[in-house]
Amino acid sequence: MRIWNIVGLVATAIIALALPIYAFNESNRLKTAQADLITESIKQGQIVYAQNCAVCHGIAGEGIGTYPALANPGVQGMDYDLIFKTIERGRYNTAMAAWSVKEGGVLNNSQIDQLIVLLQQGDWADTSRAVQVLGFTPPTAISVTVSSEVLAKLATLPHGAVISRTLPLYSAKCAGCHSADGSGTSIAPPLNSAALRDKKSDVELQRLIANGVAGTLMAGWQQALTAEQINDLVSLVRYWGEIPAGTIPKIEIPIASTDAGVIAAGQDLFGQVCATCHNTNGQGKRIAPALNVQSFLKTKNDQAIKAIISQGVPNTRMPTWAGRLSEAEINNLVSFIRSWEATAPEVATPPGQQGRGPGWATGGGGGGGGQGWGKRFWQTLGY
Ligand code: HEC
Numbered sequence: 001m002r003i004w005n006i007v008g009l010v011a012t013a014i015i016a017l018a019l020p021i022y023a024f025n026e027s028n029r030l031k032t033a034q035a036d037l038i039t040e041s042i043k044q045g046q047i048v049y050a051q052n053c054a055v056c057h058g059i060a061g062e063g064i065g066t067y068p069a070l071a072n073p074g075v076q077g078m079d080y081d082l083i084f085k086t087i088e089r090g091r092y093n094t095a096m097a098a099w100s101v102k103e104g105g106v107l108n109n110s111q112i113d114q115l116i117v118l119l120q121q122g123d124w125a126d127t128s129r130a131v132q133v134l135g136f137t138p139p140t141a142i143s144v145t146v147s148s149e150v151l152a153k154l155a156t157l158p159h160g161a162v163i164s165r166t167l168p169l170y171s172a173k174c175a176g177c178h179s180a181d182g183s184g185t186s187i188a189p190p191l192n193s194a195a196l197r198d199k200k201s202d203v204e205l206q207r208l209i210a211n212g213v214a215g216t217l218m219a220g221w222q223q224a225l226t227a228e229q230i231n232d233l234v235s236l237v238r239y240w241g242e243i244p245a246g247t248i249p250k251i252e253i254p255i256a257s258t259d260a261g262v263i264a265a266g267q268d269l270f271g272q273v274c275a276t277c278h279n280t281n282g283q284g285k286r287i288a289p290a291l292n293v294q295s296f297l298k299t300k301n302d303q304a305i306k307a308i309i310s311q312g313v314p315n316t317r318m319p320t321w322a323g324r325l326s327e328a329e330i331n332n333l334v335s336f337i338r339s340w341e342a343t344a345p346e347v348a349t350p351p352g353q354q355g356r357g358p359g360w361a362t363g364g365g366g367g368g369g370g371q372g373w374g375k376r377f378w379q380t381l382g383y
């Protein structure tokens with residue numbers, strides 16, 4: 001009989017010993033399973049991010065143009081419900097659309113969850129590699145670099161500290177439209193003028209840069225830049241007069257090519273993605289203005305056309321193309337559009353009169369039925 005007692009004791013001892021080991025293994029197993037799940041979510045999230053979000057928020061969550069950065073402690077620490085709602089429903093009246101299928105978007109709840117894991121626990125360097133491998137790198141916005149010698153020279157001016165600190169930011173975000181030396185381009189007014197300094201107070205400039213000007217290419221920057229950065233830009237405009245003329249070189253990078261192959265590639269792409277609104281040869285439709293017309297081609301240089309195509313026209317039907325089209329593709333489009341200049345008419349021909357128009361107008365079916373088409377007729381339709 002005693003033998004059973006001993007067996008019982010031994011068995012109890014074994015169980016007593018085994019239980020913690022089992023528990024230890026089990027918690028490790030759970031931890032590993034959880035880590036695997038997170039890794040897998042991040043991997044899936046990177047694909048969804050590359051396809052849908054990188055175009056505005058950047059391959060490393062750094063933000064592009066006026067679109068805000070996501071790689072920051074604010075988003076990492078954002079309450080789960082709030083971040084879910086932001087992606088699910090979007091932000092009213094901004095470019096941040098509602099993404100959930102329920103709200104008319106393209107993402108299901110588990111994809112949104114994967115994005116949240118990515119945004120809050122992912123590694124942005126790793127994500128940027130994944131986005132590049134997947135081939136979703138948006139083309140870089142037009143930006144200019146100012147040499148360190150020029151910056152050092154500027155630092156000696158009375159307000160040199162803020163001027164030299166802010167010029168690189170200006171060059172990256174604003175110069176594409178307002179030009180490197182602030183003298184303006186065919187699409188945006190000068191920022192270096194005494195008239196502007198006299199006309200606008202600091203508060204007005206601050207509001208202008210933060211909120212933009214509705215219905216123009218000037219978008220609001222308050223999401224993309226910090227309050228300090230916007231104040232620095234106000235100071236740059238305020239003290240621009242201190243910068244001696246000619247210090248900042250005015251760089252113009254030619255974009256359009258006259259190569260027949262490049263123009264043909266541009267024509268092909270234009271037919272696929274632009275002609276629905278602008279007509280086959282850019283003669284315009286009711287929904288969108290003519291581009292094949294001297295009044296447009298003479299007043300817009302290549303940079304300007306490229307900037308409009310890349311960034312779209314805020315609050316109109318003209319979409320942002322950066323991200324959907326590569327930089328090379330946008331350059332091809334500019335080349336095709338520029339190739340019209342030699343033969344473009346002075347005034348756009350009404351689509352309804354195409355039969356009687358010059359040769360360029362016979363390419364496609366016009367949208368209008370002979371209604372009073374003015375040069376800016378589309379504007380009266382509220383586009
Ligand atoms: C067309 C451009 C665009 C795209 C594409 C886009 N966003 Fe946004 N997103 C914005 C803008 C603009 C805001 C700022 C909205 C505002 O003013 O509150 C924003 C805000 C956000 C915010 C809130 C950030 C904060 O600090 O409050 C999150 C999170 C976010 N987006 C995630 C995403 C995700 C995930 C995707 C892809 C599914 C995506 N966005 C796609 C433009 C975009």
Ligand code: HEC
Pocket residue numbers: 170173174175176177178187188189190191196205208209213216217218219221233237307311
């Ligand atoms: C995509 C082109 C574009 C970009 C990029 C851009 N702007 Fe503008 N900006 C414009 C246009 C167009 C106007 C004129 C708006 C109007 O018609 O009132 C303008 C107007 C302004 C004005 C008012 C000028 C005046 O005479 O009233 C200021 C100041 C300004 N921008 C600052 C900036 C700053 C600072 C940046 C960079 C953070 C910037 N802009 C980026 C296109 C742009």
Ligand code: HEC
Pocket residue numbers: 270273274275276277278287288289290291296305308309313316317318319321333383
């Ligand atoms: C969904 C319709 C639509 C599509 C597609 C479209 N556009 Fe536009 N585009 C517009 C509208 C509307 C405007 C006028 C915006 C405004 O109110 O200033 C415009 C304006 C422009 C302008 C500025 C014209 C001017 O007079 O300042 C250019 C350049 C342009 N589009 C090029 C293109 C190119 C290139 C494509 C193809 C990659 C394209 N657009 C696709 C609707 C469209």
